[in-house]
Amino acid sequence: MVTLDDLQVRSLGTSTIDSPLALYVGGRETNEYYVGETDRILYDDTLELIAARGVPLEELPTFEAGGPRRKIFFDPATTRVGVVTCGGLCPGLNDVIRAIVLELDTHYGVRDVVGFQHGYAGMVESNGHEIVSLTPEYVARINERGGTILGSSRGAQDPGLIVDRLVELGIDILMVIGGDGSMRGAHNIGAEIERRGLTIGIVGVPKTIDNDIPHIGQSFGFSTAFAKAAESIKAARVEVEAAVGGVAIVKVMGRHAGFIACYAALANHDADFVLIPEVQFSLDGDNGLLSLLSRRVRERGSAVIVLAEGAGQDLIPASDRTDASGNAVLGDIAGFLRDQITKDFANRGQALTMRYFNPGYAIRSVPADASDSVYCTRLAQTAVHAAMAGRTDMVVGRRRHRFVNVPIPFVTSGSHSVSPDGDLWLSVLESTAQPFSMS
Numbered sequence: 001m002v003t004l005d006d007l008q009v010r011s012l013g014t015s016t017i018d019s020p021l022a023l024y025v026g027g028r029e030t031n032e033y034y035v036g037e038t039d040r041i042l043y044d045d046t047l048e049l050i051a052a053r054g055v056p057l058e059e060l061p062t063f064e065a066g067g068p069r070r071k072i073f074f075d076p077a078t079t080r081v082g083v084v085t086c087g088g089l090c091p092g093l094n095d096v097i098r099a100i101v102l103e104l105d106t107h108y109g110v111r112d113v114v115g116f117q118h119g120y121a122g123m124v125e126s127n128g129h130e131i132v133s134l135t136p137e138y139v140a141r142i143n144e145r146g147g148t149i150l151g152s153s154r155g156a157q158d159p160g161l162i163v164d165r166l167v168e169l170g171i172d173i174l175m176v177i178g179g180d181g182s183m184r185g186a187h188n189i190g191a192e193i194e195r196r197g198l199t200i201g202i203v204g205v206p207k208t209i210d211n212d213i214p215h216i217g218q219s220f221g222f223s224t225a226f227a228k229a230a231e232s233i234k235a236a237r238v239e240v241e242a243a244v245g246g247v248a249i250v251k252v253m254g255r256h257a258g259f260i261a262c263y264a265a266l267a268n269h270d271a272d273f274v275l276i277p278e279v280q281f282s283l284d285g286d287n288g289l290l291s292l293l294s295r296r297v298r299e300r301g302s303a304v305i306v307l308a309e310g311a312g313q314d315l316i317p318a319s320d321r322t323d324a325s326g327n328a329v330l331g332d333i334a335g336f337l338r339d340q341i342t343k344d345f346a347n348r349g350q351a352l353t354m355r356y357f358n359p360g361y362a363i364r365s366v367p368a369d370a371s372d373s374v375y376c377t378r379l380a381q382t383a384v385h386a387a388m389a390g391r392t393d394m395v396v397g398r399r400r401h402r403f404v405n406v407p408i409p410f411v412t413s414g415s416h417s418v419s420p421d422g423d424l425w426l427s428v429l430e431s432t433a434q435p436f437s438m439s
């Protein structure tokens with residue numbers, strides 16, 4: 001069970017320097033739209049959840065509020081900041097890089113910001129990647145492009161070698177933009193820094209189009225990504241409606257979490273079935289996918305299946321392959337379903353026109369939409385405020401509209417996935433009219 005201790009963010013030391021933003025923060029106090037720096041944000045958000053804790057108010061689990069502080073830890077005139085992007089791409093990476101640089105330069109007067117190329121791999125000196133000077137001019141319009149101007153990578157790196165490089169380059173703060181693996185890596189780097197008694201801060205801006213990082217609210221780029229996936233679902237609907245016995249499978253990313261599939265399906269009402277890793281389904285039997293699909297096509301003429309790549313892995317031979325970072329390489333559920341559906345319709349003597357859509361990388365390589373751009377900017381600003389105030393081993397997030405600082409060990413201790421008992425999955429069932437249970 002989560003405790004207040006789990007949510008305490010580590011500091012490098014006492015902040016003694018007047019913040020250049022002190023005037024902005026000035027006499028601001030908590031109100032509906034702002035959280036004062038001494039106030040904290042509740043973890044629980046219903047009366048029953050709070051009552052069930054059975055502890056006094058001051059012992060309730062609460063988050064530190066994100067945002068500027070009156071005093072900061074690092075002297076802007078002598079502070080050097082490094083930025084790195086790791087893991088898979090996600091819309092908005094360049095917006096985050098840009099906003100970090102602009103916030104540091106414009107508001108804190110930090111003129112020395114450098115970027116590491118190709119993720120943690122580019123931080124290990126022997127790998128031979130040059131650092132890039134990130135000036136306001138250099139990052140001016142990078143938000144218009146998808147991907148990351150710094151490049152990214154997967155694969156394990158030695159935290160000791162990374163800390164050696166930080167020391168050699170005189171980096172005071174490392175900003176890590178990455179997913180769950182990157183945050184585990186960031187924590188290890190932070191632990192090595194602490195072991196050596198150094199005062200280098202590490203602050204993360206969590207990145208995942210799968211939206212699978214817990215406790216941070218929705219991750220940036222997710223909304224852009226599912227909107228892009230929804231375009232393929234719409235196209236699939238057009239195709240199957242024009243075909244005789246049209247059935248489409250639209251496969252979207254989502255290794256262990258089906259958020260993209262759920263949101264893309266909800267974005268329009270074009271999906272008949274949504275299959276996600278969190279909810280098992282059977283192929284056979286009256287309530288199995290094959291019967292239900294056959295019936296849907298007979299009743300409505302066509303059907304669209306939105307399939308998260310991690311769904312139905314129990315139906316196909318397990319793969320023991322992993323990628324360079326140790327992430328499971330999944331079996332081909334889409335190919336398996338295509339075969340099974342084709343055979344099943346043939347056995348039933350039912351007409352079938354099969355269409356397959358795989359928007360794949362196209363959903364994560366696009367630039368962020370306007371809403372995500374705003375979100376990226378605000379997350380980056382929050383991360384810079386925390387970093388300049390000497391916070392470390394933490395990430396920023398936005399829970400129920402409040403920006404929060406969250407310890408990395410707390411976000412890496414679990415993962416975020418679609419709850420079969422939650423209201424998101426209920427909405428999907430309502431929208432698709434697929435049965436409550438397909439197993």
Ligand SMILES: Nc1ncnc2c1ncn2[C@@H]1O[C@H](COP(=O)(O)OP(=O)(O)OP(=O)(O)O)[C@@H](O)[C@H]1O
Nearest residue numbers: 087088154155156157178179180181182184185325
């Ligand atoms: N368990 C781990 N412990 C320490 N470091 C890790 C771990 N997993 C990954 N890393 C480091 O983080 C980097 C990125 O990890 P990974 O490829 O898993 O992507 P990610 O950050 O999880 O992003 P995403 O899953 O959204 O693509 C790797 O290059 C590796 O150096």
Ligand SMILES: O=P(O)(O)OC[C@H]1O[C@](O)(CO)[C@@H](O)[C@@H]1O
Nearest residue numbers: 088089209210253254255323364
């Ligand atoms: O081909 P790559 O770079 O390993 O990325 C694919 C994976 O990255 C993610 O987008 C994020 O982890 C997953 O949904 C997907 O399986």
Ligand SMILES: [Mg+2]
Nearest residue numbers: 087179180181
């Ligand atoms: Mg990951």
